[in-house]
Amino acid sequence: MDSFIYGVSKPISFFFFVTLLFLSLLLPQYSALPQIPTQKLSSSTSAQINSNSVLVALLDSHYTELAELVEKALLLQTLEERVGKHNLTIFAPRNEALERQLDPEFKRFLLEPGNLKSLQTLLMFHIVPKRIGSNQWPSGKSGSIRHQTLCDDHVHLMSKGLGKKVVDLAEIVRPDDVVRPDGVIHGIERLLIPRSVQEDFNRRRNLQSISAVLPEGAPEVDPRTHRLKKPAPPVPAGAPPVLPVYDALAPGPSLAPAPAPGPGGPHHHFNGERQVKDFIQTLLHYGGYNEFADILVNLTSLATEIGRLVSEGYVLTVLAPNDEALAKLTTDQLSEPGAPEQIIYYHIVPEYQTEESMYNAVRRFGKVKYDTLRLPQKVVAQEADGSVKFGQGDGSAYLFDPDIYTDGRISVQGIDGVLFPPEEELKTEKKVAPVAKVATKPRRGKLLEVTCRMLEAFGQNSHFSTCQ
Numbered sequence: 001m002d003s004f005i006y007g008v009s010k011p012i013s014f015f016f017f018v019t020l021l022f023l024s025l026l027l028p029q030y031s032a033l034p035q036i037p038t039q040k041l042s043s044s045t046s047a048q049i050n051s052n053s054v055l056v057a058l059l060d061s062h063y064t065e066l067a068e069l070v071e072k073a074l075l076l077q078t079l080e081e082r083v084g085k086h087n088l089t090i091f092a093p094r095n096e097a098l099e100r101q102l103d104p105e106f107k108r109f110l111l112e113p114g115n116l117k118s119l120q121t122l123l124m125f126h127i128v129p130k131r132i133g134s135n136q137w138p139s140g141k142s143g144s145i146r147h148q149t150l151c152d153d154h155v156h157l158m159s160k161g162l163g164k165k166v167v168d169l170a171e172i173v174r175p176d177d178v179v180r181p182d183g184v185i186h187g188i189e190r191l192l193i194p195r196s197v198q199e200d201f202n203r204r205r206n207l208q209s210i211s212a213v214l215p216e217g218a219p220e221v222d223p224r225t226h227r228l229k230k231p232a233p234p235v236p237a238g239a240p241p242v243l244p245v246y247d248a249l250a251p252g253p254s255l256a257p258a259p260a261p262g263p264g265g266p267h268h269h270f271n272g273e274r275q276v277k278d279f280i281q282t283l284l285h286y287g288g289y290n291e292f293a294d295i296l297v298n299l300t301s302l303a304t305e306i307g308r309l310v311s312e313g314y315v316l317t318v319l320a321p322n323d324e325a326l327a328k329l330t331t332d333q334l335s336e337p338g339a340p341e342q343i344i345y346y347h348i349v350p351e352y353q354t355e356e357s358m359y360n361a362v363r364r365f366g367k368v369k370y371d372t373l374r375l376p377q378k379v380v381a382q383e384a385d386g387s388v389k390f391g392q393g394d395g396s397a398y399l400f401d402p403d404i405y406t407d408g409r410i411s412v413q414g415i416d417g418v419l420f421p422p423e424e425e426l427k428t429e430k431k432v433a434p435v436a437k438v439a440t441k442p443r444r445g446k447l448l449e450v451t452c453r454m455l456e457a458f459g460q461n462s463h464f465s466t467c468q
Contacts, residue, residue, distance in 0.1 A: 054088055054183030055079055061178055061185065065098040066123075072111065073119045079127070082150065087131035088183035091155075091167055093191045094174075102191060105290055109201050118197045124150035125194045132157070133184055134175035137165050153194050168192055204298075227407070272310030276303050279405040279412050283320065286404055289414065291326040299340050306348070310409055315352035317370075317411040319379070319390065321418045322400060329418060345374035346419055352411055355402030358388050377421035391419045 050056075055076070059067045070076065082088060098107075110119045127150045137159060138145045144158035158166050165172040167188060174187030280296060280303065283289040296303045306316060334340060349370045361368045362383040369378040381390050388399040401414030 050182075052180055053083055054090065054178065054180040054185060055083060057178045057180055058090060058092065058185060061092070063092040063095065063185070063187070065095045066092050066126075069098075069110075069119065070123055073116065073123050075120060075123060082127075082129060083182050086129050089128040089130060089132040090183065090185045091126045091128075091170070091172075091188050091192065092177070092185050093126075093170070093188050097188075097190045103284070105284075105294070106201055109204060115200070118200050121151045121153075121194060122191075122197050125153055125155070125192055125197075128155065131184060133179075134165065134172075134186070151194065153196070155192065272312075273304070273307035275310055275407060275410055276307040278407070279318075279410050282405045283412065286401070286414075288322045288324075288401075289320055289404075291323045292320045295326075295340055295344060300344065302341065302344055306410075314350060315409045315411075317349040317351055317353045317413065319347040319349070319397075319415050319419065320404070320412055321347070321397070321415055325397070325415070325417045342374060343418065343420075346372050346377060346379065346421055348373045349379070352409065353413075354406055354411055355388070355399060355413060358399070358413075359383070362388055374421065379419060379421075390415060391417070392422070395420050 058070070061067070070079070079088070109115055110122065128147045129150060130147065132147065138157055140159045140161070144156040146154045146156050148154055155168050160166055165175060167186075170188040170190045170192055172186050173189050176184060177187045178185035280293050283293045296306075306318075309316065333343075349372055351370065353370075358368075358381060362381050367380055367382045369380055372379055379390055380392060381388055383389070384398070390397050390399075395417070397415040397417030397419055399413055400416040403411070404414050405412040
């Protein structure tokens with residue numbers, strides 16, 4: 001009978017010993033194999049968040065525009081991981097701020113596939129990895145407190161008069177709107193735009209002075225001073241007038257163009273690029289001329305050329321077609337090389353004209369031909385229905401938005417159509433066919449014809465040949 005070692009026979013114990021020895025030799029090889037990190041396993045298991053989470057509340061809240069942007073930016077998984085680590089404070093813009101108060105060009109820039117990183121940075125700029133309730137807001141005496149956001153940038157919290165709570169430039173309109181165990185949502189009046197996203201957008205537009213958020217109202221230009229109107233301060237009784245007498249009695253725009261400034265002026269030079277940026281910004285803020293501004297800035301280099309001309313002392317009048325008119329252009333009209341430049345050149349008059357001066361001219365002279373930068377083509381203006389009509393026939397356009405921008409050197413007049421120069425008629429020699437000379441018998445008199453009929457009726461059998 002075999003002996004037993006701890007209740008196991010010798011052959012079985014020997015086989016067990018050899019198996020352990022074989023596994024000990026292979027153990028270093030198994031240790032060299034890549035091992036699955038435990039963090040990924042834990043993250044995958046913790047991907048399912050609680051239904052009472054602040055992220056679920058954001059998706060189900062009335063901030064639908066922000067929730068839609070979060071889904072388009074592919075940030076749900078990233079935010080779920082952040083919620084598992086710490087609480088979140090979300091500053092959510094209201095839907096009206098994302099629908100109406102946001103520049104459509106800036107929104108189109110965010111939704112382009114190549115700008116996904118800018119969209120993610122913009123959204124994470126609204127989230128602070130810390131729970132900040134309305135009772136934790138700094139008071140007006142303590143100044144502002146800076147908090148780091150998920151995009152490694154900072155927002156500043158402060159309080160203003162009458163108990164207003166502000167984050168950067170946006171006012172908190174719905175404090176503690178949504179409160180959950182893992183975070184809180186505050187409703188703000190406008191979108192927060194980090195500097196990096198604003199710079200990316202400006203580099204695309206090549207304009208550093210255009211803001212992504214539209215103002216409440218379009219700027220108004222004073223026709224007497226050609227400057228933007230500002231709210232006038234209250235004038236006490238007996239105070240002198242705001243404008244000097246010589247400015248108040250200055251005549252209006254004349255028919256002649258404004259003289260080009262000389263080199264010996266008070267400023268010695270003019271920053272034409274800045275003036276071009278001002279009038280393009282005014283077009284964007286005015287509304288309805290985004291396509292024309294986009295052509296000037298992105299499709300062509302005309303904005304730089306106009307700035308150079310103004311810096312050299314030239315004055316210009318720009319006839320700007322609105323978005324509805326430019327939308328009617330076909331691909332054939334824009335597909336040829338240099339077609340956008342030629343179209344815009346025909347809308348730039350090398351004179352300084354306002355709505356009043358052009359209307360006075362067409363009332364006085366009937367038709368006025370203005371030179372354009374598309375030499376030697378000219379644009380014809382005439383009076384029609386109490387306004388100024390440019391062009392002739394079906395390709396005419398009316399002065400739709402007068403004096404959008406007038407600063408004394410650049411005048412922008414909005415029109416409701418795209419102007420094209422008249423087609424040049426081909427000068428072909430007309431071949432005149434020679435006229436053949438046909439010999440005709442002289443026509444007899446009517447009295448003689450009647451006499452012949454009577455003679456033929458009575459003397460058919462006779463040989464009377466007088467009428468033959």
